[in-house]
Amino acid sequence: MKDFATVIAEPRLDDNSQTTFxxxxxxxxxxxxxxxxxxVDTPYIDQMEGFxxxxxxxKVRxxxxxxxVDHRGLVKCTA
Structure with a gap:
Protein backbone atom coordinates (compact mmCIF):
# COMPACT_ATOMS: atom_id res chain seq x y z
CA MET A 1 0.00 0.00 0.00
CA LYS A 2 2.99 2.27 -0.47
CA ASP A 3 2.06 5.69 -1.90
CA PHE A 4 -1.63 4.93 -1.34
CA ALA A 5 -2.41 8.51 -0.36
CA THR A 6 -0.84 11.93 -0.13
CA VAL A 7 -0.94 13.46 3.34
CA ILE A 8 -2.06 17.08 3.41
CA ALA A 9 -1.82 18.37 6.98
CA GLU A 10 -4.27 21.00 8.23
CA PRO A 11 -3.64 22.06 11.86
CA ARG A 12 -7.14 23.55 12.26
CA LEU A 13 -8.64 20.06 11.95
CA ASP A 14 -6.58 18.88 14.94
CA ASP A 15 -8.37 21.35 17.23
CA ASN A 16 -11.40 19.06 17.35
CA SER A 17 -9.67 15.66 17.53
CA GLN A 18 -6.12 14.34 17.36
CA THR A 19 -7.21 10.94 15.98
CA THR A 20 -9.88 11.84 13.42
CA PHE A 21 -8.74 12.01 9.80
CA VAL A 40 -20.05 34.78 -12.02
CA ASP A 41 -17.04 32.77 -10.81
CA THR A 42 -14.76 35.72 -9.99
CA PRO A 43 -14.81 37.57 -6.68
CA TYR A 44 -16.35 41.00 -6.21
CA ILE A 45 -13.79 43.53 -5.01
CA ASP A 46 -14.89 46.77 -3.36
CA GLN A 47 -12.38 49.40 -2.23
CA MET A 48 -12.80 52.52 -0.15
CA GLU A 49 -10.07 55.12 0.24
CA GLY A 50 -9.49 56.46 3.72
CA PHE A 51 -10.45 60.07 4.42
CA LYS A 59 -13.70 43.99 0.77
CA VAL A 60 -13.64 40.76 -1.26
CA ARG A 61 -16.57 38.34 -1.58
CA VAL A 69 -22.46 14.94 -5.49
CA ASP A 70 -21.20 11.52 -4.38
CA HIS A 71 -20.72 10.58 -0.72
CA ARG A 72 -18.11 7.95 -1.58
CA GLY A 73 -15.55 10.60 -2.53
CA LEU A 74 -15.34 12.15 0.95
CA VAL A 75 -14.83 10.11 4.12
CA LYS A 76 -14.40 11.05 7.79
CA CYS A 77 -12.60 8.38 9.86
CA THR A 78 -12.80 8.43 13.66
CA ALA A 79 -10.61 6.34 15.90
Missing amino acids: YLAASKGSDTIEVAYLNG SVDGVTT IDAGVAP
Missing part, protein backbone atom coordinates in the same frame (compact mmCIF):
# COMPACT_ATOMS: atom_id res chain seq x y z
CA TYR A 22 -10.37 12.62 6.43
CA LEU A 23 -9.94 11.04 2.99
CA ALA A 24 -10.87 12.65 -0.31
CA ALA A 25 -10.99 11.22 -3.82
CA SER A 26 -8.45 12.25 -6.43
CA LYS A 27 -8.90 15.28 -8.64
CA GLY A 28 -11.45 14.74 -11.36
CA SER A 29 -13.67 12.52 -9.21
CA ASP A 30 -17.21 13.70 -8.56
CA THR A 31 -17.35 14.67 -4.88
CA ILE A 32 -18.78 18.18 -4.60
CA GLU A 33 -20.40 20.61 -7.01
CA VAL A 34 -19.71 24.34 -6.78
CA ALA A 35 -22.29 26.69 -8.27
CA TYR A 36 -21.87 30.44 -8.69
CA LEU A 37 -24.66 33.02 -8.53
CA ASN A 38 -25.56 34.09 -12.07
CA GLY A 39 -22.52 32.18 -13.37
CA SER A 52 -9.24 60.51 7.99
CA VAL A 53 -6.29 58.10 7.62
CA ASP A 54 -4.00 57.19 4.75
CA GLY A 55 -4.90 53.81 3.33
CA VAL A 56 -7.43 51.74 1.45
CA THR A 57 -10.01 49.31 2.81
CA THR A 58 -10.71 46.33 0.57
CA ILE A 62 -17.76 35.58 -3.86
CA ASP A 63 -21.31 34.27 -4.19
CA ALA A 64 -21.07 30.48 -4.37
CA GLY A 65 -22.91 27.44 -3.13
CA VAL A 66 -21.57 23.92 -2.59
CA ALA A 67 -23.43 20.59 -2.56
CA PRO A 68 -22.26 16.97 -2.28
